[in-house]
Amino acid sequence: MSGDDIILDRADPKPLQRRIRLCADDYGISPGVNRAIRDLIERERINATSVMVVGPAAGRDEVEALKTAASRHPHCAIGLHLTLTAPFHPLTLHYRPLDGGLFPPLSKMLRASLSRRLEPDMIFDEVTAQIAAFGERFGRAPEYVDGHQHVQIFPQVRDAFLNAVKTAAPGAWVRQCGRSRHSMTTLFTTPKALLLDILSAGFRREAARTGIGFNPAFAGAYDFNKPDFAAQMQQFLNGSPDDGLIMCHPGFVDDTLVAFDPLTDQREREYEFLAGDHFADMLAANRVTLG
Template sequence: MSKIKSSVLKNIASMKNTFNNEKAQSSNGARAIIINVDDLGLSSAVNEAVIKLAEHGRIGASSYMTGGQITAAEIRTLADLNVDIGLHFDLTGIFPSDLQGSLRSLVITSYLRRLDSSQVTDIINRQLDGFEDIFGHAPVFIDGHQHIHQFPIIRQSLVKALNARYADGSKNPICARVTLPLVNDLKSWIIYSLGGRAWRKLCVENSIATNHYFGGVYGFDANFQKLAALWESWLTNAPRTNHLLPAMHSLPIDIESLGTYAQYGSTTPAIHSVPNALPSNLSPTLIMCHPAVPAANWQDDIKAAREREFEWLMSRQFEQLLQEYEVRLVRWSDITNNK
């Protein structure tokens, strides 16, 4: 374990040295951002949060944990709201398998190359099969619970499985989450150091479209005011995209008390109208979040943090922050549709 820790720290130092050089921001245009809710299916409280946020146009994507709970009515509502649904590949959460265990044990076994690739591939295919059975289509994108999709053995098995299932063009192209840090904080760099650079390289080599920078990382200990400060930091650091117009008001701001950042045919009145045409080389920033509506019928290690996130994302203050930083909320499918 000490060798793994030493290797991680060396990787962090190396990557930080190139961080400022790589992150050149444009001076004009809006900020193209995917706001993605992780852990769809974990509980009805998480599912309800995804739907409510989508109805208000605050998010456009969510990643589903195969083996979780979701109703046919919730699936129809998410489809009506044009929410992109991806696979939240899971070996450390709720999906039952022979490899199910703690994040620590998975890091050790993957970096010591003790994972059986055929076993990993089988679990990947089982989760993809389960996803397709539930939603009736392939996932729009892939990410990993606790970012395990970028670990050694897992990342190679995942790319091979995706190519075997989808590379013939019979189904829509699949995007993938990469974890290049949006802000220069230790936890973000630790996540990226655990296979993030190698995963990005694999995606490029296999023509898998990805986000560019990745934000939303924090210790799940923030109150409402701290969340506001974190989001302002993430939006401040999100690069602008040339030739991308910010959202424009099309209806009076007082149409709805909370307002909405809706687009793509949302069911709520759109007070921000955004044209669908996007630059062909769009590579948006991804900000993950983990909201859940307040509910007493379930428990989770970060339940309180999830409920605070939901309060923040539904707030008027959050919408005003999106306006202030000229955010264009885009979806994963916008990346592939413009290639």
């Protein structure tokens, strides 16, 4: 992954053949999500997945199953999905702020970061601990590090995050969440996408200064209440340059997922599309490879 902002200014984001990184987030949040992600790896319909080491389904058996699937498809990258929001617990005992013993909810975490009420040393220690937990389970450092609910790009978090990655996983690249300039001029801008663009600008500058590589463009944020994932994916592909990153959230709904996350049925719709023939045809029509 590149660390050069100039890539975002490509005039033509669609060369004759593009390689896209399609990343399934949230491995470890539930057995059903894990099973769907492994199946898509085996089908070669995704080529990256991010692991929540603090998730309830990130134990030895689930990790071994993922390692087995990835070993048969070595082009599939496995990264750390840094988690700093509820309803999950931190790995470091001294971590603050907490909300009933858990990480704070997303809204509180964002407000605290914007008002600079976080303690960067605690963030650094927690990121380092989650990288170490990944290493213990996988026998190596993560190939990349991103963040659950995009926490890695929040003010105060981003500096501690990048310093921890540089120290504990120096070969890893990181996820920035800004769209390509082509996407920003041709696609409808939602408030969430605009906020990600704004926060990612500072994140990219700091990552470049730190010498850490990152994806040239990001896609995958959309209104989860809209069921037509095929139309969303076509928009993501339209705006993704070569080596761009698209996130997705496939999964099968189970009791664990319902207990830990409000995103349920849409995960199954994403899985059904990604596993089906329509997606394969879409990749071919857009000259996109996941290899």
